[in-house]
Amino acid sequence: xxxxxxxxxxxxxxxxxxxxxxxxxxxxxxxxxxxxxxxxxxxxxxxxxxxxxxxxxxxxxxxxxxxxx
Numbered sequence: 001x002x003x004x005x006x007x008x009x010x011x012x013x014x015x016x017x018x019x020x021x022x023x024x025x026x027x028x029x030x031x032x033x034x035x036x037x038x039x040x041x042x043x044x045x046x047x048x049x050x051x052x053x054x055x056x057x058x059x060x061x062x063x064x065x066x067x068x069x
Contacts, residue, residue: 012034014026014027042060046065
């Protein structure tokens with residue numbers, strides 16, 4: 001039997017450093033860990049995110065820049 005564990009994400013504004021400069025991103029704290037949206041990180045660092053529909057796979061491609069969907 002599969003049991004469902006519900007964990008609450010608490011919205012916060014966390015700061016990360018990019019080239020020594022602070023970048024403020026929306027994060028969610030769950031069990032004392034901060035989680036960021038992959039697209040927010042990709043946009044901040046200009047990293048390409050791809051989607052392969054045939055395999056339902058997200059890819060991180062550092063050879064291309066970020067493109068908004």
